[in-house]
Amino acid sequence: MDKFWKFAKSTQDDAYKIDFDDSDFVTVAVPHDYAIDGPFAEENDKQFEKIVADGINKPMVHVGRTGGLPITDWAWYRKEFFVDAATKNVFLEFDGIMSNSTVYVNGIKVGGHIYGYTSFCVDATSACNFGATNLVAVSVRPEGHASRWYTGAGIYRNVRLVQKGDAYFPYQAIFVRPTVRGKRAEIDFDINIIAAEEYILEVEICDQSNNIVASQKFISNKAKFSGQIALDNYHLWEVLNAYLYTFTAKLHVKGKNSDTTATKFGIRTIKYDANKGLFINDKYIKLNGVCMHHDLGAIGAAVNISAIRRQLEKLIDIGTNAIRFSHNPPSPEYLDMCDEYGLLTMDEAFDEWELHKLKNSYAKHFKQEAIADMTAMVCRDRNHPSVLMWSIGNEILEQKLIYGWKYAKFFNDICHAHDYTRPTTAGFNNTETAFINGLTAEVDIVGVNYKPHQYDRFHQIYPDAVLYGSETASALSSRGHYYFPVKYPSIAPNAPDLQASSYDLLGRPWSYYPEREFFVQKKYKYLLGEFVWTGFDYLGEPSPYHSDWPSRSSYFGIYDLAGLKKDRAYAYMSAWTNKKFVHVLPHWNWNEGDVIDIHCYTHAHAAELFVNGVSHGIQHKDENDELLSNRLIWTDIVFAPGQIMVVADDGLSTTIKTAEAPAKLRVTAETASIAATGDDFAYFEVDVLDAAGNICPHANTRVVFSVSGGEYVASDAGDATSTRIFAQPYCEAFHGKLIAIAKSSDAGRLTLTASADGLASDSCSIDVVSLEV
Numbered sequence: 051m052d053k054f055w056k057f058a059k060s061t062q063d064d065a066y067k068i069d070f071d072d073s074d075f076v077t078v079a080v081p082h083d084y085a086i087d088g089p090f091a092e093e094n095d096k097q098f099e100k101i102v103a104d105g106i107n108k109p110m111v112h113v114g115r116t117g118g119l120p121i122t123d124w125a126w127y128r129k130e131f132f133v134d135a136a137t138k139n140v141f142l143e144f145d146g147i148m149s150n151s152t153v154y155v156n157g158i159k160v161g162g163h164i165y166g167y168t169s170f171c172v173d174a175t176s177a178c179n180f181g182a183t184n185l186v187a188v189s190v191r192p193e194g195h196a197s198r199w200y201t202g203a204g205i206y207r208n209v210r211l212v213q214k215g216d217a218y219f220p221y222q223a224i225f226v227r228p229t230v231r232g233k234r235a236e237i238d239f240d241i242n243i244i245a246a247e248e249y250i251l252e253v254e255i256c257d258q259s260n261n262i263v264a265s266q267k268f269i270s271n272k273a274k275f276s277g278q279i280a281l282d283n284y285h286l287w288e289v290l291n292a293y294l295y296t297f298t299a300k301l302h303v304k305g306k307n308s309d310t311t312a313t314k315f316g317i318r319t320i321k322y323d324a325n326k327g328l329f330i331n332d333k334y335i336k337l338n339g340v341c342m343h344h345d346l347g348a349i350g351a352a353v354n355i356s357a358i359r360r361q362l363e364k365l366i367d368i369g370t371n372a373i374r375f376s377h378n379p380p381s382p383e384y385l386d387m388c389d390e391y392g393l394l395t396m397d398e399a400f401d402e403w404e405l406h407k408l409k410n411s412y413a414k415h416f417k418q419e420a421i422a423d424m425t426a427m428v429c430r431d432r433n434h435p436s437v438l439m440w441s442i443g444n445e446i447l448e449q450k451l452i453y454g455w456k457y458a459k460f461f462n463d464i465c466h467a468h469d470y471t472r473p474t475t476a477g478f479n480n481t482e483t484a485f486i487n488g489l490t491a492e493v494d495i496v497g498v499n500y501k502p503h504q505y506d507r508f509h510q511i512y513p514d515a516v517l518y519g520s521e522t523a524s525a526l527s528s529r530g531h532y533y534f535p536v537k538y539p540s541i542a543p544n545a546p547d548l549q550a551s552s553y554d555l556l557g558r559p560w561s562y563y564p565e566r567e568f569f570v571q572k573k574y575k576y577l578l579g580e581f582v583w584t585g586f587d588y589l590g591e592p593s594p595y596h597s598d599w600p601s602r603s604s605y606f607g608i609y610d611l612a613g614l615k616k617d618r619a620y621a622y623m624s625a626w627t628n629k630k631f632v633h634v635l636p637h638w639n640w641n642e643g644d645v646i647d648i649h650c651y652t653h654a655h656a657a658e659l660f661v662n663g664v665s666h667g668i669q670h671k672d673e674n675d676e677l678l679s680n681r682l683i684w685t686d687i688v689f690a691p692g693q694i695m696v697v698a699d700d701g702l703s704t705t706i707k708t709a710e711a712p713a714k715l716r717v718t719a720e721t722a723s724i725a726a727t728g729d730d731f732a733y734f735e736v737d738v739l740d741a742a743g744n745i746c747p748h749a750n751t752r753v754v755f756s757v758s759g760g761e762y763v764a765s766d767a768g769d770a771t772s773t774r775i776f777a778q779p780y781c782e783a784f785h786g787k788l789i790a791i792a793k794s795s796d797a798g799r800l801t802l803t804a805s806a807d808g809l810a811s812d813s814c815s816i817d818v819v820s821l822e823v
C-alpha cells in the first residue's frame with residue numbers, strides 16, 4: 051500500500067466519503083512526511099511552555115522547538131485498493147501515523163490511533179466489498195503544543211493491506227523465545243491462530259543462508275499454540291556480528307495451506323549484575339550507546355531504509371554498539387536493521403505518563419491510550435534480538451510523586467506480562483527522588499540521566515541497583531564553528547550567530563563534555579555503559595536558543611543534521627574503537643595574531659604539535675584527569691598562516707593548511723551504487739576547496755545541483771539556523787561542506803553535478819543497479 055495515495059492538507063471533515071471530490075489532491079507515495087516540505091516559519095507550533103527539566107519553571111516562548119515546520123497542519127490521504135473475491139478477512143496494518151488519525155473504509159469509520167509512534171492494525175472486513183475496489187481514507191489531525199521535538203506529520207511509516215481466509219494468523223501472531231542450553235538452543239514459541247476447527251501447524255526454522263535447520267508439525271485446535279523446537283548446533287547473535295534465523299509458521303486446515311507468517315529472530319543471552327555489569331552471550335560488554343530521535347534530517351520523518359542504514363553505518367564507524375530510541379518506539383525497519391548490524395537497542399515507550407510536560411502532550415491521552423501503547427510496543431518488537439531492554443519512560447514527572455512507584459510497577463508488569471525475557475528500565479533524571487519514591491525498585495535496570503559523579507554514591511547506597519547512563523553528555527556544538535577564547539568548560543553562551551563552539555566544552559547546566567562520562571565508565575566496571583545525547587542532530591529542540599528564530603534544530607549530535615562528522619565524533623572514536631587516527635581542531639584560517647587553542651583526538655597516548663615547522667611541545671594524555679584522559683590540548687598558540695601538524699608518538703600525523711580563496715567544488719559519493727527502486731538514496735558530499743585542494747573552512751558558498759540518470763531529493767549542510775527548504779535544488783555550504791541526496795528508478799548511471807558562481811564545478815557518478823535477476 052505504498053504507492054498512489056491521494057493527499058491534501060485540509061481541515062475538511064467529509065473527505066472520508068466515497069463521492070468526495072479529490073481531484074485537487076496530489077499523488078504521493080508513503081511513507082510520507084508532509085511537514086518536511088515546509089515552509090519554515092517562526093509561527094509554526096510556536097509554544098508558550100515551561101521546561102521543568104531545563105530549570106525553566108515559568109512558561110516562555112519557544113520557536114523552532116518542533117523544527118519550525120508545519121507539523122500541526124491537518125491532512126487527508128485517500129487510496130483505492132482491491133479485495134479479492136475469495137478473501138474473508140481484511141486488515142490494514144499501519145506502522146505509524148503522525149498523529150491523531152482516523153481510518154475510514156468506503157465511508158465507514160473502521161479505526162484510528164492517537165499516538166504517532168505505535169503501530170496498529172485495523173479490521174476493515176465489515177466495511178469492505180469483496181471482489182471489488184474499495185476506498186481507504188485517513189484523516190490526520192496533529193495538535194500543537196504536543197511535542198518537545200520534530201514529529202513529522204502524516205502516514206510516515208509503512209502500511210500493509212492484509213487479506214486472509216477463514217483460518218489465519220492474526221496481527222503479530224508469533225512470539226519466539228530462544229534459550230541457550232550449552233550446545234543446544236531451545237526455541238519456545240507462542241502463536242495466535244484463528245481457526246474454527248482442528249488445524250496442523252507446521253513450524254520451520256531457516257538459517258541465514260535459507261536452509262531449513264529444524265521443522266516440526268503439531269495438531270491442535272487452540273487459539274494460542276505454545277510449543278518448542280530445538281537446534282542442536284546454532285550460531286549466536288553477537289554484538290556487531292549478527293546471525294539471524296527465520297521462524298516460519300504455516301497453518302493447514304483440511305489439508306490446505308490457509309496462511310503463512312514468519313519472523314526473524316536471533317539466539318543470544320543477556321545477563322546483568324549490579325556489581326559485575328552487562329554480559330551478552332557471557333561476554334562482558336559496555337554499552338557505547340547513543341540516543342536517537344526518529345527524523346532522518348533533510349528527508350524528515352518518513353521511513354527510508356537507506357537513510358537509516360547510513361545513520362547506523364556512521365554510528366558504527368565511531369564505535370557505537372547500542373541505540374536508545376528516544377523517547378518512543380522506532381519504525382520496525384529501524385529495529386530490523388539493528389538486528390542485522392548486531393546493535394543493541396533500548397525500545398522506549400513514553401516521554402510522559404499522566405503529568406504533562408506540554409499542554410497537549412501525551413499525558414492528555416494517557417488514561418485512554420497508555421496500556422494499549424505499551425502493549426503495542428512490546429508485542430510488536432519482542433522478537434528482535436537487538437532489543438536489550440524495554441524503557442517504560444524518559445524523565446517522567448511522576449518520579450517526584452510519593453506514589454510514582456505505582457505507575458512504574460504498572461508499566462513494568464505490562465512489559466513482563468508480554469515478555470519476561472528482557473529487563474525493563476527508565477531514564478531517571480531526578481534519580482535521587484526516583485530512588486526515594488521507589489520507582490527505581492520497580493524496574494530491572496536503573497537508567498541515570500546526566501549524573502556521572504553520582505553513580506558511585508548511588509552504587510554504595512543502593513547496592514542492588516543495576517546502573518548505567520541512560521542519557522549522557524548533551525554536549526553542544528556546530529560543526530566547524532569555534533569561539534575564542536576557549537572556555538574550560540562552561541555553560542553555552544547565547545551566541546549572536548545562534549551556533550555553538552565545536553570544542554565540545556560547552557553545554558546546558560545539566561550537560562558535560564564527553565570525557566567525563568568516559569572517565570567514570572572506565573573506572574566503574576559495574577556500570578553497563580552510556581547512551582549519549584545524541585548520535586545525530588535532530589530537527590527541533592534548538593537548546594539553548596529556545597526563543598531565537600531561526601534556530602530550529604538541535605546542536606547535541608555527534609554528527610550534524612546532514613550526517614557529517616563534528617569534531618566530537620573523533621572523541622568517541624578514540625574512546626570506543628581501536629582505530630588509529632589523529633584528528634586536530636580547529637581549522638587553520640584565522641586572523642594574523644589570533645590566539646588559538648589546539649585540541650587533538652587520537653588513539654595515541656602523546657603527540658607533538660608543530661606550527662609552521664616549529665615545535666610547540668609534546669602533550670600526554672593524563673589518565674587521572676577527566677578532560678585530558680581522552681584529548682591533547684595546546685593552549686595560546688598564536689596564529690600565523692601556513693600549517694599545523696600534529697605527530698602522534700607512533701609517527702601517525704595530520705596536517706591542516708591555511709586555505710586560500712574558494713576555487714572549486716569536489717563531489718564524492720558515500721556509496722558506490724544504489725538500487726533502482728526509487729527509494730534507495732545516494733548521498734553525495736560536496737566540499738568547497740581552494741586551488742590546492744584544501745577545504746575552505748569559512749565557505750558558505752551557494753551550491754546548485756543537477757542530476758542525470760535519476761532525481762534530486764534534498765540537501766543539507768547541517769546549519770541549525772537555515773530556513774531553506776531541504777528539497778530546494780541548491781544549498782549554502784556550512785564551513786565548506788554539505789551533502790546532497792539523489793535517487794533513481796532506472797538502472798544505469800546516476801550523476802550529481804554541483805556548481806557555484808565563480809568556482810569550477812564537479813560531478814560524481816555511481817551505478818544504479820536493477821534488483822531484478
Ligand code: GAL
Nearest residue numbers: 103444445479521524558583
Ligand atoms: C534530557 C531529555 C532529552 C533532551 C535532553 C537535552 O533531559 O530527556 O529529551 O531534552 O535533555 O539535553
